[in-house]
Amino acid sequence: MTIPADLPPRVQIRDVGPRDGLQPEEPVPVADRIRLIDALIAAGLPSIEIAAFVSPRAVPAMAGAAEVVAGVPARPGLVRTALVPNARGAQMAIDAGADEITVTLSASETYNQRNVKMSLAESEASIAEIVGLADDARVPVDAVISCAFGSPYEGEIAPVDVADLAGRLVDAGTTSITYADTTGMATPRRIHEVLDAVAPLGLGRGDAGQPGLHLHDTRGTALVNAYAALQHGVHRFDTSVGGLGGSPFAHGAGGNLATESLVAMLDDLGIQTGIAIGALIEAAAIIESLVGRPVPSGVAHHGPRSQAHRSRS
């Protein structure tokens, strides 16, 4: 065995930094958020979660969502994603011109209730309503299942229960499913178990039908979990530039897998992303300046290994 075999030749990364990364932070002005998004576009990110159409009272950091979308014009090869909590938010995102909608619900009933103040059944009904609106507008809906690899409340979440929930979301018409390790409980074994469980779902053809992963680094396992997922054939990942992020409602949640950490590893493995690591690290420096403290990503500070000896000069 030399280089790991059977890895996907290309990976699609959605940077959630402008949304998931900045959401728990002190509010950043719309113009600065657009500057960050522009830096990510310049680095070659094909997909960026740029806004959340949530109540500005509940989440002040996400205020001005329509202005953000308006400030990032549509362009070929770029998917501008907006998170929405309900049908009202979905209609606002559609009216603003978002290219994709993300919705979240949890594989953990308790986490769902604490995070969005709805039962899981209520969340599913809400998502069905959102899908109806999005279908009319021909906007794809990605459902992000949080706590898919374990819950800080219930502990284990059976992979079959995750697959059953994903199956109901597919039946409800969601375009794709992303499995989120909200509080960093995934391990290589759990990654394989959940991916095995959801493999029969068959969400249609093409990239949209493939499971996506959204990994958090609470226990330092985000990158190894991504590697295990690559070996399982996953080629769709949510990451956050600089490694910021994590729900303020999740006990013990750490930051997201840093975009530059994943890209550096993929570059070294010869897996294509279309992303330029140097420009990406410049975007990490921007988000670091916006939040006013060092981001938790080693690659952001030390550069990729390929530049280790250059950084001495």
Added chain:
Amino acid sequence: MTIPADLPPRVQIRDVGPRDGLQPEEPVPVADRIRLIDALIAAGLPSIEIAAFVSPRAVPAMAGAAEVVAGVPARPGLVRTALVPNARGAQMAIDAGADEITVTLSASETYNQRNVKMSLAESEASIAEIVGLADDARVPVDAVISCAFGSPYEGEIAPVDVADLAGRLVDAGTTSITYADTTGMATPRRIHEVLDAVAPLGLGRGDAGQPGLHLHDTRGTALVNAYAALQHGVHRFDTSVGGLGGSPFAHGAGGNLATESLVAMLDDLGIQTGIAIGALIEAAAIIESLVGRPVPSGVAHHGPRSQAHRSRS
């Protein structure tokens, strides 16, 4: 593919925290270092680098090496390792009663000169002298090759050059070889390439003949590199409780792979270590108190995933 196949059933971990972890820190009294070592023994660590017989003027944090060894009595199933820089240090370690000696030299000529003020050839001659002393005393010698996956000075280090150096060390009589990623330049691909290159060496039979890995987390890759190495059959790892460590001479060096991060992943994979994660996390709390700042290990702070829901109460 479900659970990753072909992983070793058992892994041997050598905790280098009392040496590599504390060496760059403000000096910690001998009694406290022994308390830390005792906590690691209580957690089930089978092998611990407990001291360095170096000049106390050059490395004040390692002063009192003989007292540390004297304070940790020999016992069955425990290997008490001491790092030595030269024959004089080796004789002191042997006289103190160390069970194993570690020596270091670098696959990077420049790093070797800056770290130990010797050319690589001079280091190899010194190691041959140490091996002579150790052989007479029947003490095994593990040679740790630093910068085995890249150098902050030369950049790439060809795997064939690492293998050639390891071969010369085997010829000189070292008992085992450990490959160190001193400045966090390893990646899953480089791990496989170096392990492939050194596979033909055949260091005799048994665990001593198997390559060991010593991984640093400068770029957040220590755990994924360990996972790649497990898939290559490696079952001998250096780790540092709490994730502390890193040479003060290495530009951009980060901490070692945290013992508890590796043990948590191995536990979840069903790989035996003989180490109790709860007691290990207590040892991480001790080293954290000794250095007076939070250790960089997520598992130390959040516990293993299996206790995530319990930690809420």
